[in-house]
Amino acid sequence: MEFGESLRLSLRAVRSHKFRSALTVLGVVIGVAAVITFVTLGTSLRADVLGQVGGERAPNVYVWAGPEGQNGGPGAGAQPVLTTHDLDQLRAIEGVESVVPRGLVPTAALSAENDTVAQRQVIATSPAYFDPGDFAAGRSFEQGRREVVVNQQATSLFDRHVGVGQNVTVRLASGDSVNATVVGVLNASEGGGAFEGLGSSEPLVFVPTDPFYGTTVEAVRSYLEDESDAARLVPDDYVFSVETDQDLVDQLEELLNTLTSFITGIAVISLVVGSIGIANIMLVSVTERTKEIGIMKAVGAQNRDVLQLFLLEAVLLGVSGAIVGIPVGVAGAYLAAEYIGLDLVLPYDWFAIAVVVGVLVGVVAGIYPAWSAAKTDPIDALRYE
Amino acid sequence: MAASDSGGSDATSDRGEATDREETTDRGNAVELRNVRKTYYLGEPVHALDGVDVSIPRGSYTAVMGPSGSGKSTLLNLIGCLDTPTEGEVWVNDREVSALSQRERTEVRGEEVGFVFQTFNLMPKLTAAENVSLPLVFGGVDKNERRKRARELLEDVGLGDRVGHRPNELSGGQRQRVAIARALAADPSIILADEPTGNLDQETGEQIMGLFQRLHDEGNTILMVTHERPIAEHAERVIHVLDGTVERIEEIESPRRVETELV
Structure with a gap:
């Protein structure tokens, strides 16, 4: 049939x-x-x-040192062990376009005008951390200047929203205060890189490594002076983690x-x-x-x-x-x-x-x-x- | 359709082969039953047929009569390859169908046998033409060929204007004529009719008998089961069956003729 x-x-x-x-x-x-x-x-x-997550950030590689087996995203448990020498060495590797340092600066508080809020840390990095498209307003900070970049969440920390051009005071954990100017506000969707947690809604304040990082990591720096290789600085039970955006995407x-x-x-x-x-x-x-x-x-x-x-x-x-x-x-x-x-x-x-x-x-x-x-x-x- | 022939007139095509292959069957027989026994086991053995020898010559018109339970239907089912005998041989068109596989028997059923039932048994959802061409569908005949043949056959039985009608749009007599056209579709060796007028009034029954008469005149072999004497008298011979055996075979001197075919 x-x-x-x-x-x-x-x-x-x-x-x-x-x-x-x-x-x-x-x-x-x-x-x-x-x-x-x-x-x-x-x-x-x-x-x-x-x-x-993907798209423009895909070629990024995140490097940090933290306790072995530490759970959490990139940067979890990271210790400040990578030195400027290390950065130079990494930059010299073929295929590496740029190396962007990132470190946390312990702080006590942030003030804008007379309004002071507690803020545990600010992120020290270099201008290359940002893409021009990341900004809702303003621009990236410049190295060696007292300028900061904030994300959307951080603008609403204060009673009166802070914006580009406003002065803020960063009170460091060491007790020193640094006056700086807000030069850029990030887009709402830009929570920062993988280190900050994707889609994170934490208020974030970014500062240039110079002068902020340099002053606060004085102790570390002196510790580093003799040994320029981060590997020696790492505690025995710490491991270097190297993770790309792709790994994150896969997870x-x-x-x-x-x-x-x-x-x-x-x-x-x-x-x-x-x-x-x-x-x-x-x-x-x-x-x-x-x-x-x-x-x-x-x-x-x-x-x-x-x-x-x-x-x-x-x-x-x-x-x-x-x-x-x-x-x-x-x-x-x-x-x-x-x-x-x-x-x-x-x-x-x-x-x-x-x-x-x-x-x-x-x-x-x-x-x-x-x-x-x-x-x-x-x-x-x-x-x- | 190589193995089938339309009746006695040109039934010479495959005789030589059949003769060589097996012990000789009577050359003139469309159907032959040899010592056929059919036993059902319903608690105890019941012999529906108990040693039956019957020959149906090609081109003949035979009626089978007997009371209910006498084995008429079993006889018809065996010849129509719907059933297999417990013992004995059934030959249809020089082939021993009782020895065939189920698959082959189905083929014989489609090509060598045409059934006409008391209750017409048309497919309710198919049109008259589709019903007529159903055996050809299963026989693997080409679509255009099927359509042409169905139309011809329906015109032949006087239903040329009912090709696209469904059974429920047709009268009882018209349904039976569709069923007869279907029985003829594959050009079978024998037409088996089981009480073909049983569900029809007398006048319509006469029309159907007229149709059978014409088919017989054209050379078809017809075997008809009936319990009505006047209907049986249209045949040339009447086989009387009783309790699973052939009681007697009666030759009808002058079969009744339907004078006017009201088609």
Whole structure:
């Protein structure tokens, strides 16, 4: 029996019970839609997070020394052991475009006008730390000048928001105070690099290493004077960590994948329920059409012809469930993405997977009913009323 | 369709081969049953057929009569390859079908046998033309060919204007004529009719008998089960079956003729 004819007959069988077929398909529609929704959201979320992390920062490599096995992001437990000599050495390595130092300067407080707030630390680095596009206002500080850059969160530390051009006083942990001018405010989305924690909402204040770092790390500096190699400064149980943005991206991706597959697993359960629905309705269909099976066999239908007809009918139900489920799932993801404020990224390969799953669901659900139809004895079937 | 032929008139195509292959069957027989026994085990053995020898010559018109439970239907099912005998041999068109695999028997059913049932047994969702071409669908006949053949056959039984109708849009007589057209679709060696007028009023029944008469005149082999004497008298011979055995074979001197075919 030709496939086209088989398809036509099966299609007619499906269409002759429109309402019943629709209800049966609904189970698969819900399953596929749920999978597509979650996968689409997962994909969109990943694209969103990776878009923030990846992109321009991707070629960055973070280096720090911290206790071995220390948990947390880059810079966790970092100790100030890298010297200017080390920086020069690193800069000399082929392929390294620039080396940006970063250190924490312990502080007691920040004051703007008469308003003083407690601030544990400021970040000392070089102007190369910033890209011109990072600034919502102003510019980067310059080395050797008393200038600071703050992020959005830091501007609202004070009763009256600080802005570009305003003077702030940084009270160092040593008791000294340094007056400086705010020269730049970062974009809201710029939480700083990986060291600051991605998407961190901490208020951050950036200062140039000169003069800030130099004055505060005096003790360290003297400690360093004899040994210019950081390796010697590192306590025995400390290790150097070298991490690129890509490593970070990979970790995030792994986390998102785990989350997505967990939710998808739940959605797959509804697919299983859907296929049980198809199997059930196919069994009913076979019983109902026992007489037709008898007629077909009487006029020369082979067992495999009958098998093919019923299997195809089940597959049609499964596939139509998938085909309806995909746009429903995308619509669900769209609404959820709108609500969360994500940009929708469509996982096109999953649409193909959904159709394949529809076929599989049909085959799995239809195989037993179709087999029992094929095995029907024609004499009994013709007698069946 | 190489192995089938339309009836007695040109039934010479594969005789030589059949003769060489197996012990000789009567050359003129479309169907032959040799000492056929069919036993059902329903707690105790029940012999539906108990040693039946019957020959149906090519081009003949035979009726089978007997009370219910006498084994008529079993006989028909065995010839139609729907069932296999417990003992004995069934030959259809010089092939021993009782020895074939299920798959081969299905092929014989599609190509050598045409069924006409009391309850018509049409596919309810298919049109008249689709019903008629169903045996050809399973026989692997090309779509255009099928369409052409179905139309011809329906015109032949006087339903040329009902090609696209579904069974529920047709009268009982028209349905039975669709069923007869379907039985003829694969150009079978024998037409098996099981009480073909049982669900029809007398006038319509006569029309159907007229149709069978014409098919017989055209050379088709017909075997018809009935329990109505007047219907059986349209045949040339009547096989009387009782308790699973052939009681007697009656030759009808002058079979009844339907004079006006009301098609």
